[in-house]
Amino acid sequence: MFSLFYGLWKYVFAKDEFRVLILGVDRAGKTTLLEKLKSIYLKGEGLPPDRVVPTVGLNIGRIEDAKAKLVFWDLGGQVSLRTIWEKYYEEAHAIMYVIDAATASSFEDSKSALEKVIRHEHLRGAPLLIVANKQDLPGAIDEEELAKFLHKELDERPYTFQAVSAYDGRGIKSGIDWLVEQMEKSKRTETLQARAGVAGQI
Numbered sequence: 001m002f003s004l005f006y007g008l009w010k011y012v013f014a015k016d017e018f019r020v021l022i023l024g025v026d027r028a029g030k031t032t033l034l035e036k037l038k039s040i041y042l043k044g045e046g047l048p049p050d051r052v053v054p055t056v057g058l059n060i061g062r063i064e065d066a067k068a069k070l071v072f073w074d075l076g077g078q079v080s081l082r083t084i085w086e087k088y089y090e091e092a093h094a095i096m097y098v099i100d101a102a103t104a105s106s107f108e109d110s111k112s113a114l115e116k117v118i119r120h121e122h123l124r125g126a127p128l129l130i131v132a133n134k135q136d137l138p139g140a141i142d143e144e145e146l147a148k149f150l151h152k153e154l155d156e157r158p159y160t161f162q163a164v165s166a167y168d169g170r171g172i173k174s175g176i177d178w179l180v181e182q183m184e185k186s187k188r189t190e191t192l193q194a195r196a197g198v199a200g201q202i
Ligand SMILES: Nc1nc2c(ncn2[C@@H]2O[C@H](COP(=O)(O)OP(=O)(O)OP(=O)(O)O)[C@@H](O)[C@H]2O)c(=O)[nH]1
Pocket: 024, 025, 026, 027, 028, 029, 030, 031, 032, 033, 049, 050, 052, 053, 054, 055, 056, 075, 076, 077, 078, 133, 134, 135, 136, 137, 164, 165, 166, 167, 168
């Protein structure tokens, strides 16, 4: 009887947990953004930008919003580290792809790295949030300009563009809200949950 009530309670109240992979080329601002996310959702726990160093391994951040628990995996974007990205694809519910919108010289590299990410079969159907970071800097291009630049690269998965600043936090909550909404209704989420259920029974 207890397990029946517990099961019902869990069904009604327990929050889903989603894994979001943060990708993008080096210096796009992924780790700074993750730290800002933590400081927004965990009330001051994130590192300030001057304590962030280039990523070599994996940074993990956990937050909880009103609807879901989110686990972020932040990987290094240097060319030699990008081969590691695909090891995380199969388990990710969604992708947050970060672009330094204020540095035009990085755009082509960002575009071709994104193209590879999108083409990978292990990410089929994963919702994609493309973040135009560093909006606090003069000359940063906005969502529309970035969308025009990347337009042809995108396939039929759910995707959107969001202008943000990892320094002042603008746009971050809207981006997370979109991601959660997409992951909740995503077919990929169903597939990952079914797979986890089967693994749990073995
Ligand atoms: N002005 C401004 N600078 C930013 C912003 N986000 C990141 N930066 C700066 O950009 C640089 C790179 O930031 P990181 O967070 O280390 O970039 P990353 O994408 O994690 O880089 P890798 O770990 O090497 O892949 C640092 O000097 C940050 O302070 C932003 O929103 N605005």
